[in-house]
Amino acid sequence: MQAPLARSLALAALACAAIVAARPVLADDLADIKKKGEIAIGVKAEYKPFGFRDASGQLMGFEIDIANGIAKALGVKAKFEPVQDATRLPYITQGRVDLVIATMNTTPERERTVGMIQPFYYASGASVVAPKSAHLKTWEDLRGKKVCATQGANWNKPIEEKFDPTIVAFRGMAEAQTALQNGECIAFLYGNTSIAGMLSDPTHWADYEAPLPTLNEGPWAMAVKLEEKDRPLGKAITALIAGWHKDGWFLELEKKWHLPASPWLAAEHEKFKNK
Amino acid sequence: MEAFFRHLYETTGYNFSIFYDRRDELNFVHGLGVSLELMAISLVGSLAIGIIGAWLGGMSSQLVRGSVRVYVQALRNTPPLIQLYFFFFALGSVLSVIGPNGRPMPLLSNFTWACIGLSAVAGAFNIEIFRAGIESVPRNIRDAATALGLGRTKAFFLVILPLAFRLCLPALNNNLVNLLKSTTMAYAIGVPEVLYVSAQIWSDEFNATEMMLVVLVVYAGITTALIGVMQYVERRLKVPGYGA
Numbered sequence: 001m002q003a004p005l006a007r008s009l010a011l012a013a014l015a016c017a018a019i020v021a022a023r024p025v026l027a028d029d030l031a032d033i034k035k036k037g038e039i040a041i042g043v044k045a046e047y048k049p050f051g052f053r054d055a056s057g058q059l060m061g062f063e064i065d066i067a068n069g070i071a072k073a074l075g076v077k078a079k080f081e082p083v084q085d086a087t088r089l090p091y092i093t094q095g096r097v098d099l100v101i102a103t104m105n106t107t108p109e110r111e112r113t114v115g116m117i118q119p120f121y122y123a124s125g126a127s128v129v130a131p132k133s134a135h136l137k138t139w140e141d142l143r144g145k146k147v148c149a150t151q152g153a154n155w156n157k158p159i160e161e162k163f164d165p166t167i168v169a170f171r172g173m174a175e176a177q178t179a180l181q182n183g184e185c186i187a188f189l190y191g192n193t194s195i196a197g198m199l200s201d202p203t204h205w206a207d208y209e210a211p212l213p214t215l216n217e218g219p220w221a222m223a224v225k226l227e228e229k230d231r232p233l234g235k236a237i238t239a240l241i242a243g244w245h246k247d248g249w250f251l252e253l254e255k256k257w258h259l260p261a262s263p264w265l266a267a268e269h270e271k272f273k274n275k
Numbered sequence: 276m277e278a279f280f281r282h283l284y285e286t287t288g289y290n291f292s293i294f295y296d297r298r299d300e301l302n303f304v305h306g307l308g309v310s311l312e313l314m315a316i317s318l319v320g321s322l323a324i325g326i327i328g329a330w331l332g333g334m335s336s337q338l339v340r341g342s343v344r345v346y347v348q349a350l351r352n353t354p355p356l357i358q359l360y361f362f363f364f365a366l367g368s369v370l371s372v373i374g375p376n377g378r379p380m381p382l383l384s385n386f387t388w389a390c391i392g393l394s395a396v397a398g399a400f401n402i403e404i405f406r407a408g409i410e411s412v413p414r415n416i417r418d419a420a421t422a423l424g425l426g427r428t429k430a431f432f433l434v435i436l437p438l439a440f441r442l443c444l445p446a447l448n449n450n451l452v453n454l455l456k457s458t459t460m461a462y463a464i465g466v467p468e469v470l471y472v473s474a475q476i477w478s479d480e481f482n483a484t485e486m487m488l489v490v491l492v493v494y495a496g497i498t499t500a501l502i503g504v505m506q507y508v509e510r511r512l513k514v515p516g517y518g519a
Contacts, residue, residue, distance in 0.1 A: 086474050090483050113481045133376040151462075151471070152478035161298070168385065168465040169475065175364070179465070182368040183379035 030074070030232035033098055038077045041067045042091045042100040045082035046172050048197050049257040050103050062257045063101045066121065069249070070099070073240050084172060086152030089113060092223050098233065103191065105154055105218040115229025117237050119245060119272075120219030122193075123264035126155035127214050129180070129195045129205070130187035136211045139163050148176040148185040155216050159189060193259060200258060219264070245272040290482035293489065299476050306472030307493065313389060313458045313468055314497070320394030321454055325401025329439075330431055332406055343402065350399035356460055359392040363464040389461035397454040404450060408443030409435055441512050448505045452498050459494075469493060 033039045043063055044051035051061040059080050071078035081097050088102045092114045105124065106116050128147070130136045140163060147165040149156050150173055160167050168185055170176040173194070180188040181204075188195075192214045199205050222241075228234050244250050245268045254265060280294035293303040332343040350358070367381050367388060374380035383391075412435050420430035459470045473490050477483040 086478050089478075089481060109479070109481055131376075131378055133378055148465075151474050154478070156475060157479050168467075169471070170465045171463055175464075178364050178368075181379075182364070183371060183374070183381055184367075184385065184465075 029228060030236060033074065033076055033233065036076070038079050039071050039074060039099060040079045040081055040097040041071070042081045042083035042088050042097040042102055043067055044084075044102045045080075046174055047103055047194060049259065050194070051082075051101075062122075062253050062259065063103065065253055065256075066244075066250075067099075067101050069244070070101075070237060070240055074236065084152065085150055085154075089223075092225060095225070098224065098228075099237070100223045103194070104220055104223060105216075106221045107154055107218075110154075110223075113226065114223040115226045115234055116221040116223055117229065117234060117241065118221070119238070119241050119268065120221050121241050121244075121250060122220040123217060123262060124191045124193045124220060125214035125217030126159060126189060127192035127195050127210050128187040128189050128212050129198060129208050129210050132207055132209050134186050136187060139212055139215065142187065145187075146185040147187050147189050148179045149189040150176055153190070155189065158216060165189075193262070196259070242272060242275075245269055246275065248273075289485055290480055291485050291489065292476060292480045292482060293486075296480075299480070302472045302476065303469075303489075306467055306469045309386070309466065310458055310468040311497075313386070313393070313461060313466065314455050316390045317393035317397065317454060317458065318451060320390060321397035321401050321451075324394060324398025325405050326436065328398065328402035329405035329409055330428075330436075332402060333409065333431065347399045347402050350396045351403070355392070355396045355457060356463060358396060359389065359460055359464055362392045363388045385461075385464045385466050389458075389464060389466045393454060393458060393461070397450060397457075400450045400453075401447065404443045404446045405436075405439060407446065408439030408441075411442045412438045438514075441509075441514060444505065444509050444512070448502065448509075451505070452501060455498055455501060456494060 043059065044061075045059060046052055047061070049061050050063045051059060054060050059082075064080070067078050067080070081091065083091050083097070083100065083102050085102075088100045088104060089110065091097045092100050100114075101121075103124070104110070106120070110116065128136070128142070136142070139159075142159075142163050142165040145165050147159075147167055149167050149169040151169040151171055153169070156167055156169060159165070167189070168179065170179060173190065176188050176190070177198070179185060192210070195210045199208060199210060222237060224234050224237070248269055250265055251269055254262060277295045280291045284290045284292075284295070292299045294300065328343050328346065331339050334340060363385055367383065367385075368379070370383060371379040371381040416434065416438065417430065420434040425433060458468060461468050462470045462474070465471070469490055473486040477486045480486075
């Protein structure tokens, strides 16, 4: 009896070790991408107006335009992989995509895991959208209340620790919005820019407001594999972003997608204009 | 233990944060509690639906039997994740009252909807499993029950069901194990069970691989425990010379 048990335990331990050890191997760099003629880019598919699908199912938005711009500049085709907040980092670390442009704030932990490209291309922070009838005045008003959110968003933990709301997180923005409209929660915790996008649509959101000041403001970064950051791929993207800050293309895109004017983006344009 | 896992992280990079980070640990333990609660409630719920459904399915009324058939087909032939979404987002928005501030107030929480959704679908399968068991009870045992003066209901609950239950235990085990595993679907409607809290932890700590491993081990442990219990029940209920 003893021997088979010991053997199966050893096997199980081996299997576990194998899973942990199966860390991603080095993948494509710029040369490989050019050889394939294709760059795999992780983008949002349900985050208006940054990455979403139009009536025909075609991906479009602020970040899709940028992604296409990068592919065009590299002389390759863009292959889009829809990602969500919780999956975009594993997609990079596992090598399923070469680049992620998916409304991602930088954090020290993320910088240790993936290669965050600088300069950044946009900036946002945490805000809430709530029905006007909830009369929210300060973040403290959320204490002990149910607040909808999306799974994996990086502000869930700090806001929960600071103001102690009961966070009910859903897979995507659409589910969280439906839950808010169904009265499952008092507010929806999300990015200020995206909330601004929501409120610009009066057919659904006329009775809602974004009453609280933006918290945890941070720049958005594109991400490549950690080791690719200082290789040709990272460097090429860095140069492209700097160029687009300089010639004002990001500001044009901001207008095109009816985003609220971002002081951060304007400041970056000024900074790069004189370089 | 805490020191060991912190050391493991610092030396190898394997980040089992739930074993040394107090907040992650609390969240994970809470998630485990929610999962167990969800499992216990939907297990009991699905068994109740199965027994009552099988009983109603054997009634003489065409209408009652037809309703049971419709229920089974509807629940069995649609994807459970979509059912859960339908219950929570569609039925949930209808089943609400207008609160004092003019906002809709849902009557049922997402946890309750998860219990209902999981019980309903596993219950539909249980009805079929019990029906198979009931149909395997020999005709002469029913006749004997009738001859003893037992009515339809009494014969069902005192004679037929206890025998049928023994016959369908292996199939029932399968379905209940499946039910335990499918409680992770509650993640989709924001119920903070094991997978939900793990996803938040790996988003913050970047330890998806480690957390996946923990989640797998936890589920393997829970289902193994259930299988153990069911095998014990099977042994205890064994009628010598009856059934396999």
